[in-house]
Amino acid sequence: MGQIPEFVVAFLELLSFLFITVVGLGVLWFAFTYVRDKTQTESTLRRNYPVIARFRYLFEHLGEFFRQYFFALDREEMPFNRAERSWVYRAAKNVDSTVAFGSSRDLRPAGTVYFVNCPFPTLEKDAEEPSKVQIGPYCKYPYETDSTFNISGMSYGAISIPAVLALSKGAKKAGMWMNTGEGGLSPYHLEGGADIVFQIGTAKFGVRKPEGGFDEAKLKAVAEHEQVKMFELKLSQGAKPGKGGILPGAKVNEEIANIRGINVGEDAISPNRHPEIDSVDDLLDMLHYVRETTGKPVGFKAVVGAYGFFETMCKLINERGIESAPDFITIDSADGGTGAAPMSLIDNMGMPIRESLPLVVDILKKYGLRERIKVCASGKMINPSEVAWAYCAGADFVNSARGFMFALGCIQALQCNKNTCPTGITTHNEKLQYGLDPASKSERVASYAKNMKKEVGILAHSCGVPEPRQLKRYHARVVLDNGRSVSMDELYPEPETQKAAE
Incomplete structure (x- = not known):
């Protein structure tokens, strides 16, 4: 067998170094997080289940987005469901807004509004x-x-x-x-x-x-x-x-302050x-x-x-x-x-x-x-x-x-x-x-x-x-x-x- 080129050896050594570094950093993060979670008193879950409990908060945050794109049906979300948003997107893009094979809207719930068509509609x-x-x-x-x-x-x-x-x-x-x-x-x-x-x-x-x-x-x-x-x-x-409304001072730059008549960096607070x-x-x-x-x-x-x-x-x-x-x-x-x-x-x-x-x-x-x-x-x-x-x-x-x-x-x-x-x-x-x-x-x-x-x-x-x-x-x-x-x-x-x- 031929000798392995030096650049391949160097690349493999770099990969090995990076792998060991990442693993090492991971172990250090795990150890630091374990000690920190075990000694803190703010969260019961993190104190009882160090490190692992943190994934609960991550999944809870990501769940909002997974529901929107993968799990929620077209007419389930609040405050606006996918069907409502989709119509706006199509109307804004000026593309075909027609649908096929019937409505997905449930007409049975109390409060549902529908309109009465005339036998002789306007030409x-x-x-x-x-x-x-x-x-x-x-x-x-x-x-x-x-x-x-x-x-x-x-x-x-x-x-x-x-x-x-x-x-x-x-x-x-x-x-x-x-x-x-x-x-x-x-x-x-x-x-x-x-x-x-x-x-x-x-x-x-x-x-x-x-x-x-x-x-x-x-x-x-x-x-x-x-x-x-x-x-x-x-x-x-x-x-x-x-x-009243609140615009945080961090958003109040010089232009916004001049328009509103307040000071730069000052919270724009409206009375109730x-x-x-x-x-x-x-x-x-x-x-x-x-x-x-x-x-x-x-x-x-x-x-x-x-x-x-x-x-x-x-x-x-x-x-x-x-x-x-x-x-x-x-x-x-x-x-x-x-x-x-x-x-x-x-x-x-x-x-x-x-x-x-x-x-x-x-x-x-x-x-x-x-x-x-x-x-x-x-x-x-x-x-x-x-x-x-x-x-x-x-x-x-x-x-x-x-x-x-x-x-x-x-x-x-x-x-x-x-x-x-x-x-x-x-x-x-x-x-x-x-x-x-x-x-x-x-x-x-x-x-x-x-x-x-x-x-x-x-x-x-x-x-x-x-x-x-x-x-x-x-x-x-x-x-x-x-x-x-x-x-x-x-x-x-x-x-x-x-x-x-x-």
Whole structure:
């Protein structure tokens, strides 16, 4: 046999050295970990089962991802299952969204909604574009739009620069509005050219004095931007009704600090409510102040809980005069949201949109204010069925945040409350942001919105109406506990209307 070449011998010696080194390091790690686990007092499992118990925590962490990709069925996951996410991904990529061999959706559980098709559906030639809606008839600069699906509030700071740019540019392409979230107006919101709703959170970020409260000059400066069409006073949001937002100081760089009006590296903490608002009178006064200062429509966003508040507000509006009413109300659902929040609030606080939206619409009708006050619905509405349901329930507009996060490429990694989002959407880590290209993602944002409009229109046409805003409650049925369904107009009958203020 020939002699083994020297380079092969050297390579084998290197492999042997590496193997012995790795084994040695492994033995050292095992010994160190064994002693550490056996002597610590924080974990009972690690103290009783040193080293081995650590794999439990590893598998518990990995299980979340294995369930998502290997074990969970298409309609099992929460907060959004694979079937729901897949539709958004296909719509955003503008690929075929048809399916074969029947639905995988179970129509039997109580609360399931389905729509009633008309024996004579609307022909394509008779279909209409969504009707235009005017918001703020008593403002100096009313806002009119035909958009049926819009981008809900996501703050710059909570989401990244590339994400804001992609949303802004996509909103412009799709002809919809974009809500800034409570983090203030950034140049990235403006860059895309979309219509903008400026959200005023409880800390007044972007329009605040250093000590808190409104800075009127800043408020007017924001209103001078032609793209800013409306102002939204945030009372509460679905992720955390009754608690303000927190942006950790580590995320507050110089630009974010300047936009929000706080110090660099300082935690951006919002109070759990507007300190100036102690009553319905105070709320209407603040809405009036913002409307008079900016000349533009102003409304408020809230998760519905103690709904008697809406009754009190409507009575007071009719006493003050109809011009004192909010120009719009955004009803957010209690089942979560994009914001990181305590589980106790996400899981337990407030009403889901399925109950709160028709309730608020009926209260407005009861007091003759439904035409005066426009209603936006928000919360887990990422597929055409949810959006169509909202129009049946009485909404004028539907807003979504998480739907557009999926359109940007969100994989539901559930790391929004950390700086480790793998898709670059909710992180300021530039390495992770690298994969999020605003130009291509803006196309996906626009495609998602356009396909949503198209498929909600298909549902409307199947119900026999020419466009979504003509959907009524009798077009939807809800499954009851006994397995039978009932028309939604029977569950929520028309209220007796009182005369509105002249």
